[in-house]
Amino acid sequence: MxxxxxxxxxxxxxxxxxxxxxxxxxxxxxxxxxxxxxxxxxxxxxxxxxxxxxxxxxxxxxxxxxxxxxxxxxxxxxxxxxxxxxxxxxxxxxxxxxxxxxxxxxxxxxxxxxxxxxxxxxxxxxxLDGKDPYIGQFVGWAIWLLGFLCEVVADQQKLIFKGKPENKGKFINCGLWSISRHPNYLGEITLWWGLYISAVTVFSEWWWILVAAVGPIWVTFLLGFFSLRMLEKSSDERYGENEGYQEYKSKTKILIPFII
Incomplete structure (x- = not known):
């Protein structure tokens, strides 16, 4: 071997x-x-x-x-x-x-x-010899594409927002950022779950599927819990006394629009 x-x-x-x-x-x-x-x-x-x-x-x-x-x-x-x-x-x-x-x-x-x-x-x-893609692969790739576009658009929207002099010192609450406080992280978490789905649908053994899940679970923990808490803390320190920011926080979910 x-x-x-x-x-x-x-x-x-x-x-x-x-x-x-x-x-x-x-x-x-x-x-x-x-x-x-x-x-x-x-x-x-x-x-x-x-x-x-x-x-x-x-x-x-x-x-x-x-x-x-x-x-x-x-x-x-x-x-x-x-x-x-x-x-x-x-x-x-x-x-x-x-x-x-x-x-x-x-x-x-x-x-x-x-x-x-x-x-x-x-x-x-x-x-994989001689195998064509299953429906599971197409589902996974579609989820990847959705997550990728979400991350790209969110990053670009924030870059443009911060690049305008009149927005100096302000927080972004427009575009995708109006429905999620961290849409770029949501996009990245989503795309890795998509690639997980497209990868594990070729395995029939349940333990392969469980072990491979370490990948997207790790990304979800790293971004959705650890990094998110750090960013929220930083934003609270910068904008905590801003009434507009407090209203934004109360109306906009931290990650998944309208859910979490």
Missing amino acids: GFPVIAIVAIVDVAIQWFFFVISAILKTEKFFDLVGGFSFITCISISFFMNDQYDHVLSIVQYVCICVWAARLGLFLMYRIWKDGRDRRFDDIKVNPIKLFITWNGQAVWVFLTLFPTLFLFEWAK
């Missing part, structure tokens, strides 16, 4: 983060952190895709392209936003503390690997 490709992916993932951690620590900068995240997703999924010889199956190709498109778009967008703003406030304390910085870069390695879980399983262990 050969060395599992998924293990190679994990090693490369960690190696990328450690390499750029050194550069980040020396330069005391965070400006390429998110770009490296996108690069890591593309590199890791490409290793799994090509080393497992999955480049001649429609299911694998679509799954691979979806991840690469998302990673390239988000990585470049976040890098542009940080370079435009001049800094990433999240890293003000982290980038001058080597231990915190090392933990953060390793956290990105975990984020990349666990998020890719369902597709890594698909590429490594699914029997």
Whole structure:
């Protein structure tokens, strides 16, 4: 039995983060952190895709392209936003503390690997020879597309809003942000659940489906609970005394429009 490709992916993932951690620590900068995240997703999924010889199956190709498109778009967008703003406030304390910085870069390695879980399983262990896509794959890809468009539109709306001088110091409550306080996070959570569905519908064993669910569950926890609480706290500190913001919070759900 050969060395599992998924293990190679994990090693490369960690190696990328450690390499750029050194550069980040020396330069005391965070400006390429998110770009490296996108690069890591593309590199890791490409290793799994090509080393497992999955480049001649429609299911694998679509799954691979979806991840690469998302990673390239988000990585470049976040890098542009940080370079435009001049800094990433999240890293003000982290980038001058080597231990915190090392933990953060390793956290990105975990984020990349666990998020890719369902597709890594698909590429490594699914029997795809001669199989056409099932209805489940089309459902999953449709959900991915919905989530991707939601994330892209929300990010663009906020970028345009913040770019207008008259909106300086204001919170965004228009467009998708009028029905969800964090539509970009909703989009990302949705798209990963879509790719999970498209991946696991080829497996008949229930335990494969449960283990692969670690991916979207991890994304949901990371964004829907951990990151969301941090952003809400930050917004409360900035706009807490603003009556308009309090009204916005009372009328607009935190994540899923009209539900949660």
